[in-house]
Each structure stands twice: as C-alpha cells, then as structure tokens.
Amino acid sequence: MDKLHRRTWGLAVASVLLAGVGAARAEFPEKPVTLVVPFAAGGPSDKIARDLAEALRKKLNQTVIVENVGGAGGTLGAAKVATASADGYTLLVHHIGFATAPTLYRKLPYKGIDDFAYLGLINEAPSTLIGRTTLPAKSFADLRKWIAADPTKVNLAHAGVGSASHLCGLMLQSALKTELTTVPYKGTGPAMTDLMGGTVDLMCEQATNAVPQIEGDKVRAFAVTSKERMKLPSLASLPTLAESGLPDFGVTVWHGLYAPKNTPAPVLAKLNEALRGALKDPELIKRQEALGITVVSDARVEPAAHKKFVEAEVMRWAKVIQAAGSYAD
Structure with missing residues (x-):
C-alpha cells in the first residue's frame, strides 16, 4: 500500500470511529436506567420517583427502574450512586436530606454534594x-x-x-x-x-x-x-404556620435528580433534556398536584441553578441543625 493510499485509508477509519462515538452518544440510553431512591418503598420519595420514572420512560424511550436503597437517613442510597459508574445509567432521586446530610452526619460514606452531577430540581411539596x-x-x-x-x-x-x-x-x-x-x-x-x-x-x-x-x-x-x-x-382552608403565629416559618420538601460526578457532558445533557420534558408531562403534573405538590418549572430545572439552590439549602439547614445539636454518627 503506497503512502497516499495508507493516508486515505487512515482518514477513512478515523471517520468511521468518530461517527461510531457520535452514534453511541446519540443512542444513550441503550439499556434500562435506574433511579435510586434512598428510602423505603411506599414512602413519599418512592411515590415521586415512580411517577417520574414513567414520565422519563416516555422521553428516553427506555425502561426506567426504581430501586429502593434505604438506610442511614438516605446516605446509603446516595453513596451507591456516588460510587456508581459515571455513565448515566444510575441516578439518584433525593429530597431535602441531600442538602442536610453534610451537616447532620459526622461521617458520610461519600465526600458530599460535590460527588454528584446536578440534573435539575423536580418538585416542591x-x-x-x-x-x-x-x-x-x-x-x-x-x-x-x-x-x-x-x-x-x-x-x-x-x-x-x-x-x-x-x-x-x-x-x-x-x-x-x-x-x-x-x-x-x-x-x-x-x-x-x-x-x-x-x-x-x-x-x-x-x-x-x-x-x-x-x-x-x-x-x-x-x-x-x-x-x-x-x-x-x-x-385550601388549612392555614400556614406563618399565618398562625410563626411568621418566619417556611419549609418545603423538594426533590432533585443527580448523576455520579464525571458523567459525560453529552449524557448529562440528554438526561436534563428528558427531565425537562418529563416535568411537563400532564399525567405527572396531575398526579403531583393531587397530592398538593408543585412540579418545578422555573430555572432550577437546569443543572447550574439547581446546584446553586442546593448550596443555599446546605447553608440554611446547617444553622438549624447546629443550633439544635442534632447530629448522627
């Protein structure tokens, strides 16, 4: 094979390989995606995750499985996702406890909120x-x-x-x-x-x-x-605690979606796109609203705003937990 032919052949192979990489990214997900819920089946977070799984299934055209990994206030399930393969197939659905764990627990089985890639806020209840x-x-x-x-x-x-x-x-x-x-x-x-x-x-x-x-x-x-x-x-006639004599009181339980740190950017983009679409699903909204829950539709469905929100929640709850002296081993 002469020099010109070798170069032409090499360029052709490279083109095929690059096309293959692009196709692989475009095909995500090629297998079922697992949503890890760090609490027992039947609880509030589990119900929310199962509604979300069905809505995501429609957007990803792939089976979405809910796996309950309870224990240690949600930290065991979070640790499973933090240490999972960073390929987008193992995700975490977690509530406000995601932001309180770094203060509440003296030792975590993962490093903290920076061990995750943020996909978007789901709801507030x-x-x-x-x-x-x-x-x-x-x-x-x-x-x-x-x-x-x-x-x-x-x-x-x-x-x-x-x-x-x-x-x-x-x-x-x-x-x-x-x-x-x-x-x-x-x-x-x-x-x-x-x-x-x-x-x-x-x-x-x-x-x-x-x-x-x-x-x-x-x-x-x-x-x-x-x-x-x-x-x-x-x-609708049930008053808020703020109305009832505790003017500064305001607590909502939010849920967010997370992937392991270092998950490839194209995969994260695909997952965020699916999440944004899922949160517009009429059936999901209907099910959530029937329980008094608001599906998030503001900027916090985007990764950067979601992370900023969580960081503010970490600071807010740290003050409450430290004042109460409520820690777990």
Whole structure:
C-alpha cells in the first residue's frame, strides 16, 4: 500500500470511529436506567420517583427502574450512586436530606454534594403539621397553648434521622423555642400508623403522605409548613404556620435528580433534556398536584441553578441543625 493510499485509508477509519462515538452518544440510553431512591418503598420519595420514572420512560424511550436503597437517613442510597459508574445509567432521586446530610452526619460514606452531577430540581411539596385525632386542641393556637402547658409530655414522631419529618420537626421546635420529646421510627409508614393509632401526638409530614390521611379524618391537620396555602380544594382552608403565629416559618420538601460526578457532558445533557420534558408531562403534573405538590418549572430545572439552590439549602439547614445539636454518627 503506497503512502497516499495508507493516508486515505487512515482518514477513512478515523471517520468511521468518530461517527461510531457520535452514534453511541446519540443512542444513550441503550439499556434500562435506574433511579435510586434512598428510602423505603411506599414512602413519599418512592411515590415521586415512580411517577417520574414513567414520565422519563416516555422521553428516553427506555425502561426506567426504581430501586429502593434505604438506610442511614438516605446516605446509603446516595453513596451507591456516588460510587456508581459515571455513565448515566444510575441516578439518584433525593429530597431535602441531600442538602442536610453534610451537616447532620459526622461521617458520610461519600465526600458530599460535590460527588454528584446536578440534573435539575423536580418538585416542591409542603409538609403538614398533623396530630392524633384525640388531641384536645382543634387549631394551631390551641395546640400551641397545649404544648406550652407541659412540653415534656408532648411526643413528636419522625421517620428517622435525616428524614424530611425529622428536619421539619427541628425547625418547628426552633420556631416554638421549645424542646419536645422526639420519637424516631424506621420510616414514614410505622410513624404514621402510630400517629393514627394515638400512640404519639404530633408529626410534621410531607403532603405526599399526609393528604390521604387528612382527607380520611385519620389524623388532625393544624397547618401547612410552606409560605403559601395548599392549592388542593379540600385543604385550601388549612392555614400556614406563618399565618398562625410563626411568621418566619417556611419549609418545603423538594426533590432533585443527580448523576455520579464525571458523567459525560453529552449524557448529562440528554438526561436534563428528558427531565425537562418529563416535568411537563400532564399525567405527572396531575398526579403531583393531587397530592398538593408543585412540579418545578422555573430555572432550577437546569443543572447550574439547581446546584446553586442546593448550596443555599446546605447553608440554611446547617444553622438549624447546629443550633439544635442534632447530629448522627
């Protein structure tokens, strides 16, 4: 083979290889994508992830699997994604605990929020302050007086250290300037069961899980934790805690989507595009709104704005956790 032919052949091979690389990128995903939920099946985050998985499936034209990896307040599931292959096939759906873990836990099984690539914010949900139906208080004003009479006798349940109910409970105690007896559970399910059964007094729980119990008169609702009232017609009259005497109170439980650090930029772009499309899916929006949840449609669906938002949340919650002295090993 002469020099000219060798050069022509080499250029042809290079062109084929480059085309192959481009095709491989364009074909992502070539196999099922897994959404890791760092909490047990059946909980609020799990429900959200399953709705999102179906909407993403339509955009990616590929199966999207939800895998529950619970334990240690969500840090085990997060660690699994942080150490997974950076190829876009293993993603993390995590809530506000993603931003509180660096302060809440003395040792994390991963380095922190910089171990992830940010894909976009998914939603924001108010929590509700709910209580057993046999409580003597009918309103938040009555509840506040009842708590003040003897805080040591008031039991506040939560779904485990690092859970949304735990974090909201910390904020509530800080706002009330009162320390209550907290009762940790291994998940939202058993905590809610005991609240409905009257074993514990109060719980600060995501609307995702609380709305059906409120509407079924299985628990008593005192207020919502967001700055604005819920849009659900059945709960539109439920006041916010800010309206009820805690003017600076405002807690929403948000969820975001993440990939391992160093995931290739073209893959991240494809995933973000799919996420943005999924968040416009009418069925997803309908399911979320039925639970009082707002699907994010602002700039935070983009990676840079999502990361900036999370960094601000880290700073905000660090102050609350440090003031409460609430840490986990």
